Amino acid sequence: MLGPLIVLHELGHYLVGRWFGVGAEAFSVGFGKEIAGYTDKRGTRWKLSLLPIGGYVQFKGDMNPASVPDPAAPAEPDAFQTKPLWQRALIVAAGPVANVIIAVAIFSAFFMIFGKPVASDPAEENFVVAFAEESPAREAGIQIDDRIVAVEGKEMESYREVQQAIWLYPNRELDITVERDGQRITYPITTRSEEMTDQFGNASTIGLIGVESRPTERNFEAVGPITAVGLAVRQCADMFDMMVTGIGQILFGERSVKELGGPITIAKVSGEQLSLGWLEFVSFAALISLNLAFINLLPIPALDGGHLAFYAVEAVRRKPASPRSQELAFRTGMAIVLALMLFVTIIDIAKLPIFGS
Known part of the structure; x- marks a missing residue:
């Protein structure tokens, strides 16, 4: 359920980035060590990674998948950070928009x-x-x-x-x-x-x-x-x-908070919906796709909404936030995201029948 939806989310970033002439160094399905992959004629490394819990597209000029600029990298014309503010904002927004389009297409x-x-x-x-x-x-x-x-x-x-x-x-x-x-x-x-x-x-x-x-x-x-x-x-x-x-x-x-659910709950409910038939399963996929769009649009640094919030600040100030403030914000945002993932996973495990639900 999650794998294809996240890949399509990242594909939204990639396609709009390509549209604006941004080079992509890597497109990964999953995180961690590469299991298999190939490099296309544009220099993009398409790969399948060890941990199948998400994915990312890494554009040129980034030092990591969170789109933090690499200060040591030269300002290449096809680097993400060299593009106008409105183009960067559209590239970032393209991921959640792709998830919304998927849901609209299904319904x-x-x-x-x-x-x-x-x-x-x-x-x-x-x-x-x-x-x-x-x-x-x-x-x-x-x-x-x-x-x-x-x-x-x-x-x-x-x-x-x-x-x-x-x-x-x-x-x-x-x-x-x-x-x-x-x-x-x-x-x-x-x-x-x-x-x-x-x-x-x-x-x-x-x-x-x-x-x-x-x-x-x-x-x-x-x-x-x-x-x-x-x-x-x-x-x-x-x-x-x-x-x-x-x-x-x-x-x-x-x-x-027991009504929150993470990957384990999604896997459980996915199986239940599939047992009812493909229509119910696809309907549930549309719901999860909308959830991905909603979560990614939250103004938390390290999520797409956090990037868009920084771009809004940049548009108002006519200059980007300082590298130090961005670094602190992204570290804090990543801590929040990881803490939330841990929290909902604990809830998921506690709800399993072996723990008495």
Whole structure:
């Protein structure tokens, strides 16, 4: 799962770098000692390395894969550091953008193959037909036959949209707008928290308001390429929003850090999704690709977002940050990244069944 996605991420850097005339000294799949490889006619060493936990492209003028300039290297015309600021920024941004493009391409293909799901009768969507035994919605004043039309001011077209808008916010007050007798009424409702477990035993905490909607028949409407891309972009944007919200909740203690996952969890869930079929597996690959884009865009030195943050400072100051400050920032950023990797790996191991999950 991770290997091809990271290679395509690095390929994004490489292709945009080539487009701007930057020479590449090495393109490695994995880190550490080289197992096999060859050098192409442009002088780029393509290699497979011992540790299959990532990869990198090393452009000319860099002393390491983090794109730190080599002070001892001559200023060659095809060196990365000699290029204009906007070109360097585009080269760095190309990696996360490649991951976003992968996700958009996957979802676009799904929409083109299967079509857009639509209700056979949209007017029958989102009506409340029953309440759970413990229902914050009923306590707040919502009644049977009310139609949920908005959550936090955002219009809801389907009951699945209502669920997704509420699931992400356990123990949070949300403004739920219903339509009753032609009038709109908004109720502030505090969701209840419930831990749900899927068929593989993976637990997650969701928010509920305790309502049930009448089932509606759904059909799949054929769409063209442009519409499919638009739907895919919207789906990716919704996923990005969920990632930002989820990480924020973990940072502020609203969610457990147990919901974080690293390489071991990704491997476990990848296998589970593959057991359900290739469609589920490819959908999960799109989600992981978006996660890679999101993480790499964080403004942490040593990640792509950290480079872009330095370029933003350079654009404002009209000159780059001092080599000393960059070195300290990259060392600190690398320490943060390694600490985070260690942290999520410990969580991954602790969640394994042999440790009682």
